[in-house]
Amino acid sequence: MALSSPSARPDLSGAEVASSALTLTPEGQLSRFNDFYTSHAQFVARSIRRLGIREELLDDTLQEVFLIVYRKLPELDGVEHEKTWLFRITMNVAANVRRQAQRWQKKLGSGSESLPDSLPGPDDQLARVLHDKKLVLLYRILATLDDDKRDVFVLHELEQLSIPEVAAALGLNLNTAYSRLRAARAAFERRVLHSESPGSDP
Amino acid sequence: MTVQQKARELVDIGRREVVLDGERLEQNRARVLSRATAAAILAASASATSSVSAASTVGAVGKAAGGALVGAKVGTSLSLAKLIMGVAVLGGSVAGTYFLGTRGDSARVPTPLSAPPVIQSAPPLVPRMEVDSTAPTIEGQQTPAEASPTIRSAAPKQRPPATSIRVHAELLRDARSALAAGDAAGALQLLDGQREVAQGPLGPEWTAARILVLCRLGRVAEARQSGARFLKRHGSSPLAAQVASSCARSE
Numbered sequence: 001m002a003l004s005s006p007s008a009r010p011d012l013s014g015a016e017v018a019s020s021a022l023t024l025t026p027e028g029q030l031s032r033f034n035d036f037y038t039s040h041a042q043f044v045a046r047s048i049r050r051l052g053i054r055e056e057l058l059d060d061t062l063q064e065v066f067l068i069v070y071r072k073l074p075e076l077d078g079v080e081h082e083k084t085w086l087f088r089i090t091m092n093v094a095a096n097v098r099r100q101a102q103r104w105q106k107k108l109g110s111g112s113e114s115l116p117d118s119l120p121g122p123d124d125q126l127a128r129v130l131h132d133k134k135l136v137l138l139y140r141i142l143a144t145l146d147d148d149k150r151d152v153f154v155l156h157e158l159e160q161l162s163i164p165e166v167a168a169a170l171g172l173n174l175n176t177a178y179s180r181l182r183a184a185r186a187a188f189e190r191r192v193l194h195s196e197s198p199g200s201d202p
Numbered sequence: 203m204t205v206q207q208k209a210r211e212l213v214d215i216g217r218r219e220v221v222l223d224g225e226r227l228e229q230n231r232a233r234v235l236s237r238a239t240a241a242a243i244l245a246a247s248a249s250a251t252s253s254v255s256a257a258s259t260v261g262a263v264g265k266a267a268g269g270a271l272v273g274a275k276v277g278t279s280l281s282l283a284k285l286i287m288g289v290a291v292l293g294g295s296v297a298g299t300y301f302l303g304t305r306g307d308s309a310r311v312p313t314p315l316s317a318p319p320v321i322q323s324a325p326p327l328v329p330r331m332e333v334d335s336t337a338p339t340i341e342g343q344q345t346p347a348e349a350s351p352t353i354r355s356a357a358p359k360q361r362p363p364a365t366s367i368r369v370h371a372e373l374l375r376d377a378r379s380a381l382a383a384g385d386a387a388g389a390l391q392l393l394d395g396q397r398e399v400a401q402g403p404l405g406p407e408w409t410a411a412r413i414l415v416l417c418r419l420g421r422v423a424e425a426r427q428s429g430a431r432f433l434k435r436h437g438s439s440p441l442a443a444q445v446a447s448s449c450a451r452s453e
Contacts (some may be wrong), residue, residue: 037231045221058221059230059385060406062441066234103446135219138212158216185209192209 032073036082037066043083043159046088050142050154051094057101064093084169085159091169093149141191151183156181236403240371244378370396370404377411386418406432410441417449425450 017087041062051201068089079085142150155166167177203211222230240375380389393399393415399408409432416425429450433442 028217034231041227041230042221046219049221056435057437059226059233062222062235063228063234064439066230067237070234070238097437100442100446132215134212134215138216141212154341157213160217189209190206192206192212194210 032076033066033070036069036073036076040083040086041066046158047087047090047154047165048094049139050150050158051091052143053094053097054101057097058101061093061097064162065090071185074118081161083159084165087155087159087169088171095107117151137195141188141195144191145184145187149180149187151181152177153188155183225226233275233403236367239367240374240404240407243368243371244375317405367403370399370402370408372409373399374404374411377415381411381415381418389415389418406439406441410445413445413450414448422449 002027044065045058045062048058048065049055053061066087069086072089076082076085142154145153151170152166152172155161155169156163161169163177163181164174166172166181170177172180373392377389377392380386380392390412392414393408399405402408409428411431413429414427416422416428425448429445429448432445432450436442
């Protein structure tokens with residue numbers, strides 16, 4: 001998780017971080033971007049998908065996230081948990097994308113393909129991409145969870161962040177994060193139970 | 203199998219999920235770098251005078267971004283692209299935004315949701331920079347070690363096809379200038395003259411530009427048709443805000 005050349009960047013105070021864009025060498029910054037992208041692109045892609053972005057918007061959304069990362073690279077030195085920092089960016093971009101997609105849909109009227117008002121389940125396209133039926137089931141269940149519960153569940157159970165990290169990523173206090181996790185686990189298991197109808201669980 | 207065991211099994215599958223294969227991973231990396239580079243070029247052309255240093259920097263960025271264009275090769279040609287970063291930092295606040303905001307449009311186009319148009323507040327007509335039009339692009343034979351701002355005098359024997367990110371970005375810039383000058387027909391001619399841009403990393407920028415130009419020409423039906431397709435495919439792009447705010451939207 002650590003950047004590849006931490007020695008090139010001594011720890012910076014907050015004030016120094018603010019001006020560090022001026023001191024990064026182009027080589028160092030590109031190298032850092034590439035390391036960061038290589039380390040985290042899959043995480044971002046998974047997160048985007050799990051945050052309910054339609055499959056056809058996944059690539060554009062990923063690019064938006066990493067364009068922001070690219071601009072904010074100098075901040076990274078002051079970031080304690082890269083993954084939580086990145087997830088916050090991803091979450092914000094995904095929220096924008098969902099809002100935009102709904103807005104464009106309204107503006108374009110009924111002529112184009114409909115968009116769901118809330119989180120989409122795995123649409124046909126996603127189902128085609130995901131050959132594993134159990135993975136499709138996982139997405140279907142995730143899509144039925146409340147946003148706040150799903151975020152905690154995904155970050156802790158699937159991405160294996162600690163609860164303090166999850167709380168930091170989502171801007172929650174610890175107790176709230178724990179309580180949402182409990183509720184999310186219970187809801188998840190209920191959905192698993194309900195999925196055991198014929199044909200839904202291979 | 204208990205419910206808990208089934209839940210655990212699904213969670214384990216989720217933990218192992220790989221969303222992007224290697225090729226898609228590199229295509230996205232290349233497009234991020236291309237977009238950042240294009241923004242840098244456009245920002246430089248909007249703010250810089252025709253100083254030699256600015257011109258040579260943009261020339262270098264063009265070549266560097268060319269490296270990003272090579273998709274799967276990007277991993278090995280990144281040293282060629284390293285010069286992107288310096289310029290992209292200069293244009294830091296504009297990476298991810300686009301050239302489409304023009305003076306004519308700005309009066310009726312609301313501020314995009316996620317990022318403002320990059321050039322909206324810049325002088326719409328800047329002297330055309332002496333961008334290094336003779337420098338080899340990535341498709342030439344240049345090696346990564348040769349990529350530097352000083353390479354601009356090294357003209358290739360044969361100019362490669364206009365497929366470098368720099369050339370594409372310059373086309374978009376020129377179209378913007380034409381549109382800003384009220385020459386929508388000229389802008390359309392420029393765009394349609396290089397339809398191959400639509401197939402490159404800056405394809406969405408090309409398409410969005412063409413939609414706005416069609417609007418300006420009053421070709422609303424075409425703009426709407428193209429706009430609907432665009433928003434379906436690129437609804438998450440900052441460009442979408444501009445397209446959706448143009449005549450391409452349904453009233």
